[in-house]
Amino acid sequence: MAITVRVPTPLRRLTDGQGEIEVNASTVREAIEKLEEMYPGFKERILDDKGEVRRFVNLYLNDEDIRFLKGTETELKDGDVLSIVPAIAGG
């Protein structure tokens, strides 16, 4: 499935400055693995040692938090947008 991943600015250091990346993947986990292949170091920013999404990072498939879908096993379809949203605290 061809999906778009939206990358927040703190992670764009890893993606050569790109904010949107197209990947082919059937689940959220697979999309993260693909991103890791393209940009080594990407995965550890999103997932912890156990492979769970870090608690201060949220992943949204279109407008829904994947925690309320099937987590990283959530299936993707063509045209989906996966947004990575880390907690930020600047004021």
Added chain:
Amino acid sequence: MFQFTEEQIKRYARHIILPEVGGKGQEKLLKSRVLVIGAGGLGSPALFYLAAAGVGTLGIVDYDVVDFSNLQRQILHTTQRVGISKVESASETLKALNPDVKVITYNTMINKDNIVDIIKDYDLVLDGTDNFPTRFLINDACYFERIPLVSAAMLRFEGQCTVFDFRHRDLSPCYRCLFPEPPPPGLIPSCQEAGILGSIGGIMGCIQATEAIKMILGIGEPLVGKLLIMDALSMEFKKVKLRKDPSCPLCGDEPKITGLIEYDQSCEARF
């Protein structure tokens, strides 16, 4: 019927002419009490517009003094006021803009011992602070006191904003539904370390002020249950769903947090 002075009728004419505001709405604004925590990048524009709008009582919490490095975005302050307290500087600017506004300043670092006393008499709180521990503390205190919270944050070219309507806390999510606990110190950089485009504060602070005014007037659809995410580089705004998490440690089915807690304040870049 509220008696506006002639000057007030002129001052608020562009509000009063709006059917959604009118004289009754302007009266609500003048009788409202809003607390802004942090008189910095978000608090500056938010306070400016809340004061201009005629919010009758504005509380400002900040323990810092004005520094040259603030002036790129913290537009309440001026070059001449470098070195004086931010709350004093903010108060001076706001009183000059609108003498209708009663400004109450709290020149103190907010903590678990003073937060309830500070927030309890306000109708609404705006979070414009610059660190996670304080954000969690404000969320928890507003939840316990059932005071609605308009929360925004920013970094580099990005901003986030949402509203937690703790008047209806059985329905509203909270900050911990979004992020259950603060990141370990060192994982998420602060503006000081990572930079912030000054005008981002203008955008996000004005969104906070707008949401606050909507809440006071009871108009439109505030960002309750929605997280607004802004990316200024592509100038894209996206709204995602923010659901109440049944496993939330504060407002979930089996809450583990039943009193105020404080986390360590420390920061260093990594994410």
